[in-house]
Amino acid sequence: MATTYELKIYGIEQNPSDFVARSYASEVQHVGFRDKIEHIGLGLGIDGVVYNYEDGTVRILANFDDEESKELFKNNIKFLEKKDNLIKIEGIEEKELKSYIEFPKGINRISADDLVELNKKLDEGVEYIKMIFGELKELNIKMDKQTELLEKMNEKMDEHIKILNEIKDILK
Numbered sequence: 001m002a003t004t005y006e007l008k009i010y011g012i013e014q015n016p017s018d019f020v021a022r023s024y025a026s027e028v029q030h031v032g033f034r035d036k037i038e039h040i041g042l043g044l045g046i047d048g049v050v051y052n053y054e055d056g057t058v059r060i061l062a063n064f065d066d067e068e069s070k071e072l073f074k075n076n077i078k079f080l081e082k083k084d085n086l087i088k089i090e091g092i093e094e095k096e097l098k099s100y101i102e103f104p105k106g107i108n109r110i111s112a113d114d115l116v117e118l119n120k121k122l123d124e125g126v127e128y129i130k131m132i133f134g135e136l137k138e139l140n141i142k143m144d145k146q147t148e149l150l151e152k153m154n155e156k157m158d159e160h161i162k163i164l165n166e167i168k169d170i171l172k
Contacts, residue, residue: 012089047062
């Protein structure tokens with residue numbers, strides 16, 4: 001008989017000066033992480049549920065037939081960091097539950113409120129867009145300064161060429 005475990009996945013905390021100041025402290029919520037966990041569970045034949053928890057972690061309740069399948073599942077979750085730049089995992093904590101829970105087939109996502117989830121993701125997207133436009137604005141300012149410097153250099157080069165041509169004419 002399988003054993004039921006709770007897995008808590010902690011994201012790397014964001015420094016508000018990094019990227020976007022977020023209303024949560026993790027890099028595992030609102031980045032498509034649970035969807036990927038559902039696919040991993042389905043592919044490995046693991047049954048359970050996955051959900052966002054209010055402390056910024058993603059929690060999984062799942063049944064594992066043996067230690068090897070549990071470790072394979074956890075390793076696949078950790079591997080997601082390498083494939084998705086938005087996912088940043090600090091650690092996975094596991095706890096064996098004293099009772100067995102029978103789940104429907106596969107890993108199933110639990111959403112507290114789909115509309116709230118969607119709004120959080122849209123807010124996150126807006127913050128990223130603001131960040132991109134802010135970076136582009138700064139880049140444009142820097143490029144304008146570089147263009148001004150290049151124009152001044154061209155003017156100086158033109159002056160030098162004119163002087164060199166005058167010297168060339170004198171030396172003839």
